[in-house]
Amino acid sequence: MSLAIHLKNISKHYPGVRALDGIDLKVKQGTIHGFLGPNGAGKSTAMNIIAGLIPPSAGEVYIEDHLCSEHDKVAKTRIGLLPEHPPLYLNMQVGDYLSFCQEINGGRDTGLKEMVTKRCGLNKMTSRLIGNLSKGYRQRVGIAQALVFGAKVIVLDEPTVGLDPNAIAEVRKLILELKEDHTILLSTHQLHEVARICDEITIINSGRIIKTGSLLEVQNEFSAFKLYEAGLSHMDERIKESLLNFSFVQGLDVLHHREDFLLVIKVDGNEDRRSELTKLLGASGHLLSFSEKRVELEEIFKKAVE
Amino acid sequence: MKSYCSGIWILYKKEIKDNFYSPLVYILSALFCVLMGWLFFNYLIASKELTEQTLTQSILVPIFGNMNFIFLFICPLLTMRSFAEERKMHTLELLLTSRLGHFQIIAAKLLANFSMAAFMISITCIFPIVLAFSGYSHWSLVLSCYAGILLSVLCYLSVGIFASSLTENLVISALLSFCLLLGIMLFSLTGNATDNLILSQIFQYFAVPFHFESFVRGGIRSFNLVYLCSFIGFFTYLTGISLNSRKW
Numbered sequence: 001m002s003l004a005i006h007l008k009n010i011s012k013h014y015p016g017v018r019a020l021d022g023i024d025l026k027v028k029q030g031t032i033h034g035f036l037g038p039n040g041a042g043k044s045t046a047m048n049i050i051a052g053l054i055p056p057s058a059g060e061v062y063i064e065d066h067l068c069s070e071h072d073k074v075a076k077t078r079i080g081l082l083p084e085h086p087p088l089y090l091n092m093q094v095g096d097y098l099s100f101c102q103e104i105n106g107g108r109d110t111g112l113k114e115m116v117t118k119r120c121g122l123n124k125m126t127s128r129l130i131g132n133l134s135k136g137y138r139q140r141v142g143i144a145q146a147l148v149f150g151a152k153v154i155v156l157d158e159p160t161v162g163l164d165p166n167a168i169a170e171v172r173k174l175i176l177e178l179k180e181d182h183t184i185l186l187s188t189h190q191l192h193e194v195a196r197i198c199d200e201i202t203i204i205n206s207g208r209i210i211k212t213g214s215l216l217e218v219q220n221e222f223s224a225f226k227l228y229e230a231g232l233s234h235m236d237e238r239i240k241e242s243l244l245n246f247s248f249v250q251g252l253d254v255l256h257h258r259e260d261f262l263l264v265i266k267v268d269g270n271e272d273r274r275s276e277l278t279k280l281l282g283a284s285g286h287l288l289s290f291s292e293k294r295v296e297l298e299e300i301f302k303k304a305v306e
Numbered sequence: 307m308k309s310y311c312s313g314i315w316i317l318y319k320k321e322i323k324d325n326f327y328s329p330l331v332y333i334l335s336a337l338f339c340v341l342m343g344w345l346f347f348n349y350l351i352a353s354k355e356l357t358e359q360t361l362t363q364s365i366l367v368p369i370f371g372n373m374n375f376i377f378l379f380i381c382p383l384l385t386m387r388s389f390a391e392e393r394k395m396h397t398l399e400l401l402l403t404s405r406l407g408h409f410q411i412i413a414a415k416l417l418a419n420f421s422m423a424a425f426m427i428s429i430t431c432i433f434p435i436v437l438a439f440s441g442y443s444h445w446s447l448v449l450s451c452y453a454g455i456l457l458s459v460l461c462y463l464s465v466g467i468f469a470s471s472l473t474e475n476l477v478i479s480a481l482l483s484f485c486l487l488l489g490i491m492l493f494s495l496t497g498n499a500t501d502n503l504i505l506s507q508i509f510q511y512f513a514v515p516f517h518f519e520s521f522v523r524g525g526i527r528s529f530n531l532v533y534l535c536s537f538i539g540f541f542t543y544l545t546g547i548s549l550n551s552r553k554w
Contacts, residue, residue, distance in 0.1 A: 051403050073405055087400035089320075091327060103316045104404035106309070145400070 003062070004029040004153045004183035005050055010059035012045050012207075019045040021207040022059070027153075027200075029064075032179050034198035035187040036301060042207040043187045044084065047157050050185065051081040063153060077105060080146030084157045086138055087145070090131030094122055094141055097130060098148045105149035113148055120144040120174060136167030143174060147182075154178060155185045160193060172197060191301055203301065219300055220270055225250060228265045228274070230281050231289035235261040239284050246280075248273055260288060313410045314417070317401070321418030328387075334380055335426050345372050346433050361442045369433065370451045370522045374515060377423065377459050378491065382483035384422055385466025386476045388415045389549075393474035408546045416460075416467055416542065423459045427452070447524045454521025457534045461514050462487055464541035471548040490514055 005027035012020040020042045027033040037043050048054045049061060052068060052075060061068040061075075068075040089097055098113050117123050120140045125133065130141055139159060146154050156175070160168045168190070176197055178184060188194060194201060195215060202212040211218050232239070235254060243249055243265065251266040263281075267273045274292065281287040325331050346369055353364040392398040401411050434448045469483035494516055497509030510516045514537065517530040 053399060053403055076403060076405055079403075081399070081403050083396065083399050085396035087397040088395070089324075089397055090395070091324065100316070100320055101400070101404075104313070104401065104406050106405045 002029050002065070003027065004031075004064055005033075005185060006062040007046070007050070008060040008062070010046070010049060010056045010061065012042075012049065012054070013057045019207055020049075020056070023204070023207070023209050025202055025209065025212065027183060027185055029183050030179070030181075031199040032175065032184045032186060032197050034194040034201035035185055035204065036189075036191070036194060036201055037204035041204045043204060044157055045207075046204070047081070047083075047155050047185070047187060051079055051155055052076055053081075077149065078151055078153055080149070080151030080154045082139075082142045082146045082154070082156045082159055084161065086142030088130045088138055088141060090129070092130055093127055094130060094133070094144075095126035097141065098126075098144055101145040102149050107149050109150070112150055116144050116147045119177065120147070121170070134167075136163055136170060139163060139167070139171055140174065143171070143178075147178070152181070153183045153185070157187045158189065159186070160188060160190055168193070226267045226270065226273070227293035228267060228277060229289075229291050229293050230263040230265065230277070230287060231257075232261045232263060232281065232284070232286045233259070233288055234284075234286040235263070239281070239286075242280055243277075246273075246276065264293070310407075310410065313406045314414045317406065317411060317414035318417050321415055322421060325418060325422050330383065331422050331425075334383060335429065338376065338380060338426050339429055341376060342369070342373060342430055342433075345369060346430075346436075350436070361437055361440065362444055362447060365433075365437065366444075366447065366451060367522050369430075370455055371515075371519075373427075373430065373455055374458050374518055377455070377462055378487050379484065380426070381419075381423065381459060381462035381466045382469070382480040382487070384419050385463055385470050385483060386480040387470070388419065388467050389471040389545075390474050390476050390479040394476075402549070408549050409542070411549070412467065412542055412545050416463060419463045419467065420456075420460055423463065424456065427455060427459070450521050450524050450526060453526075454518050457521070457531075458514055458518045461534055461537045461541075464538045464545075465490070468541045468545045468548065471545045 003026050005025065007023055007025040009022050009024060010020055011018070011022050023042075023046065025046070035043050035047070045054070049056050050063070055069075063075040063078050066074050066078070089100075092100070095113075095117075098117065099108070102108055102113060114123075117126060120143055122137070122140055122144060125137060125141075130138060133141065143154075143156070143159065146156075159175070160171050163171065172193060175184060175186065186194070186198065198215065200212070200214050201218055203210040203218065211221055213221075240252060240254070243252055243263075248268045248271070249265060250268045253264040253266075255262040255264065265277060267277075274290070278287070278290050281290065346365070349365045349368055353359070353361060389398065392401065402408075406414075434442070434445075465486050466479075466483040469486060470479040472482065473479050491513060493509050494513035497506040497513070500506050500509070511533065514534070517533050520526055520530045
């Protein structure tokens, strides 16, 4: 799969501060790539470098195989940026604002503008003043301005910050729809959002990339334990003891559910222990179900940035 | 070149629209009209007693001198929003990530503010018409005065835009611009304070009013034009550096 964004050994130094320290980032075309990290990790700096707002101190940025330092204007037309604070002129009407965004990027395609307006759910809002819109709609206008000149790579810096749950769901739906024909780099602190919509994630801390890859790969690397859930028709002390006899079993929770029991087994390390556990529980003759429970991304994030 | 100018035109149109939607320009225009009308009326009345002076000396020279001084206060108020508000509303990112270059952005803003100032100055065209009824016919001097005031205002606006690019606070932007303009004005006073003729002339040369005076007296020299154009170019360049400093 070809790359939509490729950062090669990017560094950014401010006097006394090393914001980015030789990062390499590859974002595949047609994917939603989550960019995670604590505050001050360097996410916004990296995103601003990708969007061409600030130049890197060292390294190269490629947007769809175009080296940004050589094809600055070409790269600019391929990248749509929604910064943390949407760049909106509150005294402009939505339609006029989107036309203006198109024009300053060298285009005037009314068909594309109408399509983007419809896609972002703004077709009934074109004659409304941006200042009179709710925060959710302003965010939609912000996303529309990133799309309206035909950019195929969209950089969204915390698009759901400060929105109510309904607006978050709408923005999430919009991002998923955009995936059909765009590549999206998404920075957010809403980890459950990342788990729901991202194909790949990158964790950054103190200007360095900690891990990049699919969610499963990152989970496998950083989860210090695994959780398994077993449904049993009968539970006694003997089963409990034999489970705890395994050196890798860290903990055991027994939940009573109607007539049955639900065991949550916490297993140390990343090794697959399904065969040992199902063998033991199966031998008891009471095993109804067995599955691996996914470790929350929040746990992985904490572990990764420690 | 065509696409370069069309970039300036797109932003210029938006800026002009913004300015005319703002009540500030109408308030400033009204105050300017009242002040200039009152001054013109007074000079006109006083000119009856100054029988030894021509209408140029008794009305035209002082009225344009005052107009130039009043714009020292108006220009910072006109330009304070230019970049300060863009920074405050985070819309500067939109312009900087677009295909517009820094010079296109600065030129569009400078031209939009200049149009506002020209709109205000155009109201004073009634003064020469009134003078024409008294038999005044020195039209080339009137044109020279208007050219001088327009160039002088363009200088003030370039300083104002530079000040606006340094901060996101409108009040600080206006104050900074006013202080810079006053400082430049004071060059001519500093020139008067010294006995050294060369030093005095150098100081005078650096003050905008010194060059403006040549226009009002009808004795435009090439160095006046060179100075005023260099002044505008210098502050436009500084604004460019200020915008680039976001990238440091």
